[in-house]
Amino acid sequence: MHRSLDGLIFAPVADQAPGQVGTRTRFAYHETDGRIWAEYAGGEVVRGHLVGTREGDRLDFRYVQLRTDGTTAGGHCVSTVVELPDGRLRLAETWEWESAAGSGTSVVEQVTEHAP
Incomplete structure (x- = not known):
């Protein structure tokens, strides 16, 4: 059985592109019940949301964010x-952008601090 992500805070281990x-x-x-969602913020992201599903150790989700420059x-x-x-x-x-060109990989890890 997999560990639940509920209530956990994650942070990227490295910066991505601007x-x-x-x-x-x-x-x-x-x-x-196999559904995941998250709120995120910090750095150049004013507010972001993701929503999707979990099957075993695989997450599949869509994300959307508002940046500090006012773009989404x-x-x-x-x-x-x-x-x-x-x-x-x-x-x-x-990941891959659906609103613009670009794709890549990243790693986020659980942290013990509080969410923004």
Whole structure:
């Protein structure tokens, strides 16, 4: 059985390109009955939301965000949940923008601080 993401906070381990999430961004995850959602903010992201599903250790979701420059963007992401040796969780992500060109990979890890 997999560990629930509900109530966990995640942060990127590295900065992405300008206008995207970065190490100052925090994701507050929620999960119930195979459904996931999160709010996120920090760095160049004023407010972001994601919503999707979880099957085992695979997450599949859409995201949308408002940036500090007033622009919006959205896309699709598939993540794999991995348990780290210290018990925290890591999400290995493959994402692509749907509102513009671009795709990539990123890693977010569970942190013990509070969400923004």
